[in-house]
Amino acid sequence: MALGHASPNFKDLSAELFAPVRMRFSPTGRQLVTASFDGTVCVWERTADTVTEWECYATLEGHENEVKDACFSASGEYLASCSRDKTVWIWEHLEDTDEYDCCSILNDHTQDVKCLRWHPSLDLLASGSYDNTICLYRPDPDISDWTRVAHLTGHESTVWSLAFNASGSLLASASDDKTVRIWKFTPPEQPSAFSGTDGTWTCVTTLSGFHTRSVYSVDWCHVTNLLATGCGDNHVRVFRQTQVESASAPSFEKVYDDQTHTQDVNAVLWCAQEPAGHNATARILLASASDDEVITLARFQEMGPSNCV
């Protein structure tokens, strides 16, 4: 596959350090978006049924320097990207074309924006930053632009990663302060057109004492509701929510702790498929990527790990 980014030092970099360059699939799985050191975002499309043939059909330029994260919204209509230049850009897919148009530039963070995550069903975007805070945004038809609806403070250092649960009522954030915080959504008392997005987010649980170094990644399995973290202490951990979602303060227990990696774990990601038939069980895999240049896949059953690939 042809590489669309102008990143001549990519190889040198691998010898020197491992700075993650993010990529994410679209909801359909046919598109892939990559964020690069050269300040560009590339959108790729699968050109054949094999997974190896991809073609870069759009290069989005605008960020001043390296792009840290980029991802598709649940509807596939929007694409968001964030950068060390402190901004979050929202790109809108122009129907029936291969083009994306920038529809908003959000300047709410005061430092590098490290990560993004879309709500699993709504046009609600969360961003985490070096400024220790999290922002949430939605489109505002009144001004034909996007607007910030929440600013979550509480972390004592960089927010490295974000993840929503399946319903979007909980948001997990992983931070350099060695904790993971769980934020709970409360809809506004006055119902409105934006009741789904404009409520308040409060930190209801802080997972502390589990991680001994910066937590780089968090992912929430939408089938099993398991929460996985990747940490700078080389561990991959999985937490299970012990109380139902409606409880005001959900609590978590650690159900898995693995140290097969020998260096920082930069990313964890669930791959879960609903049971195919009545008797079948869900196929759940947890992938983790690390500075040790190894990607590990672990197979999970509903309640816990079964084996590791």
Place this chain on the structure above:
Amino acid sequence: MDDVLQRLSEGKVPLTDAVSELGPLLTSTNGPLRTKGTQALVDLMVQTEKEELTSAVPVLLQFLCDRLDDHPSTTPCLRGLLALVKASAISKEQAATMCKALFQKLFVQAQALTIRLLVFQLISELLDKFGAYLSRTMGEEFVGGFLQQFDGEKDPRCLVLVFRLVPFVASTFPISRYVDDLFEASSCYFPITFTPPPNDPYGVTREELISGLRACMTATPLFARACVELVLDKASSTIDDTKVDAFETLAECATAFGFEHMSPFFSSIFAQIRREIFENLEPQVQRAALAALSACARLTSTREQADAFMQPAIEEAVHHLQDIDANTTSIHGKLLIAAAGANTATAAVVFDAFVPRAVHTFIESATDAAKRTAVGGVLAGVCEAAAACHSAHPSPSTPPSTSSSSAMDTREDGVVQLATHVQAAKPQLLSFVDAALSSSSDHLQAVGVRTLLSLSAFGIFAEDELISLLDRVLTLSLRTANSLTRAALAESCSSIPSSNQRAISHVLTSTITALSSASEPAEFKEHLKVVEAVALTGPPPVAAITSLLQRLHTTSDAEAFRQQRIAHDTANTIKIIFSNCSTEATSELVGAVLSVTSEMIKTTLDQESSCGPCRLDAATMSTLATGVCRACANLSPAQQRSLVDECSRLFTSGSPSLLRRCCEDERLTPLTWIVPAICGALPTEVTLPLSHPLVCECAIGARVVTSTWEAAVPVCSLLAAVLNKTDSNKDDDTAARVQQVVDETVAPIQRCLSGEAEACSIGAQCLFAYVTKALVMKAAAQAGDLVSLLFQMMDHPALAQGACSAVRVILQEDDVVLNRSAHAVQRLMYRQRFFQENIDRLVQPFEASPNPVYLKALSFLLKGVPLPVVKTELPVVLPLLLKSLDLRDADLLTGTLDMFKALVSDAPAQLAADVSTLVTRCLALLTHQKLVVRRSALELLAALVQLPTHVVVPFKPEVLRALRTALDDRKRVVRIAAVHASTAWHML
């Protein structure tokens, strides 16, 4: 016409006829033909004898001068004129004519480079031979002409010549009319920024131009004003190189122009220097600025001059003593230290006007550690600098023992008596020393030590007073953990005047006593440094050496490794002291070494157990032996003889002899080093005969050694040294003796080769190696046979190792006796010869049967000769070297890797072709079991980055990946090498 040229070149035409014969050519309207004719004439001139040339001069001179402005003929004409001057064929009047023609006919700066070069060579020759006359007769005319010739010159080769001429012209010719022009025309090159191009064939260096130009600018005091102004202006440049050049030139100005011309600029010079010291951090600039300050300070000779010069520096320094920022104090201190070290007059000013106040500040600021450190550092620096200056320019009379204010200032002849001023500040200085020594800071204590010792140089202490002061220093430096004070003591104890005998020996005795309580090798070594320094200060410390030797003997029961280091350091110190000994002392000292050794042998022999008290290893003893041997080589033959007799008496006594018993006892073999040390350095004429009992015992002793190769080396060395110096052509008897020694050496080897004996003792093999070396070194007749035998040994399993070691011994420089300083007979470049004669004897058999022994011997062979020699054989050797990297033998691998490392810088082109193999092999060796191999592989990897970048850069990812494991090696020494390699490859 060709005919004429032909006859000319054969020398058949006399010079006087040549001009007429060449007439048609010389007057041709065709430019190239004229050139040809003139060239032919000049060629002939060069070949002509001086007498004949002189007679033809009037004609030739006229002709050549006339033709100077004929463009095609200019070059040959100048060559001709140059030939005339060089052959001293012209008179001074003719020289003047030549100059005038040169100046009138040629506008030099419009000419090509070759012509310009010739002109300046010509002027240079003329000035060399007729300078005085030209100055008298031509005077200003010459100066003007010369000025016009070089004004605007750009080529560095011409400038080198011009820069030699200008100072001469400026100092011998009447230049008053042209002072400004002459200075302007030369100083416009300042500062020199020239850097020679790569592969420059002319070898003009920047330094050469800089010093040439400096000589021009300082050629005459008439330049003083313009020069100092220019240089000061350039000193304020923003480029550090320019600053350095400016300050260095300024220092030269001071020396060249003198007080009278420099003093008007003192205040602006001081301001400029001060600015640099405060603002510029480049050490080079700082050094140059301070050197310029010293040079100016050196110009002051009377107290008034010194006072005036120092006033701004002193004022500021005193003022800033009160500053909160201690750094300011240190910086001002630098200026004072530079001035105090320059001249006794300026030093006296510092002692009078600054020292008392600084001491006061020091005492007052007891709670401000930073301030104390700064002020203390300045005071110690001032005292040290002044002491050095004092020792370099000792006062003609001894200083007064009591201070009297009337003697304070200057003597009648105006010479400042520095010691008097130091004496006056003594009470303050002593209170400073006292406070510093009693402070709790290691740093301040060291400052106190340095100050006290440098003060002793002025002779202001009575001996008893000095000793009691030194006692405090000794207590601090010897009995505390403060290694800074020990370093200060070692560095400064040479300040104690040698007249203070008692004080010096007091320090020495105390330090040696302290050695016994030093348990850590590092501390022990620090004490040894003091011993070394003191021992070199005073007369030969026989007692000290004896007690050091005793210490070697009565080793305490510390851990063996520490003990070994302590012993080795001690041996090194003794070696250094030996190297600075007078001959009388040497005799006595060597005698002491011998008697201690004998005692050690006796005690060990009395001990029944196999691991006796003697822990001296071979390395320690051979170090000691080197020192003894070097010292012995300087003794008179008679002195040496008596030591040899004593040594011989000791070792040949008993039956079996003591030497043989030592050789049989593993504990004692290191001690046999004393034998070659004392007896191996005799000059050729007086060397021991081969029949001497001691020499015979050595041969016997060698054969009975069965433990290790090293154990046999001392006795083998002596036999080899004697054999090497024995002239077998002297008489039949001697020849027979030599042959006998050779036969006896060869016999056990041959028995083994022929299968008669299964093995051959390691001692016998070692003896063979040394005997062969002794003969190869002087290219003796028997050498060839022995070397052939050596290569036969390579194929024999029991002898191959010995053969390899023999190659090593033959090529390695012998530290103790088989070298020039021990009077060994050594043919020039015997190693190269050995290499060239025998390289094929290793390469060919290896190609036939790849026995690794050949590779090992090859690595010794290569290590023994200079790299350029190796380079010539590289095409043959390189494949073998690469093959060596496939073997597992650690010695061979390290040897080969080190060889490659050396070749990287010497033969990059040849190695570049094999870089892929080298990298792969090195990376594979990173997991070798032996750390020395891993380390050498990493060192080679680090060196490989010197190869052209495009050659190595493709391997960067692979190498860096492999280095990650090496960075986590279990051995630290390997990790350190891995870090160097990693840094080097990352920087690619």
Place this chain on the structure above:
Amino acid sequence: MENAAPQLHKQAEARAPCATDYDDDVVDAFDAREVFDLIRDINDPEHPHTLEELNVVQMNQIDVDDTGNAVRVQFTPTIPHCSMATLIGLCIRVRLLRSLPRRFKVDVEIFPGSHVSRDQVNKQLSDKERVAAALENPNLLQVVNQCLSH
């Protein structure tokens, strides 16, 4: 230049040799001295001196846990408002990145109380993305390499 005339300090002696240095069977653990030796000769970006001479790095401000795979280096800028603190920290970090096995978690921090923006600098130095981005900048990389070369 902010601190024109820094106080200089004596350099430590070379590490004392030890009996087992060349013993293949003995494992040499990483210790503070070894890490100190890695960083002591880094050149200061402003002064023609090493970090050791300027007392920016000191042996007793280095913690090494070989079995726990952790290294912590604290450094002391020459003055509390030194604008070079981040660059110095970056140089230390890069030297350690290139010289220590990857199993080590390395923390490079400013010694408490020695700098006005200590927390900010520490946070920057611990952000591996920022460190990587800094080294992507050719000019900065050149400055760092200069400080790291002898």
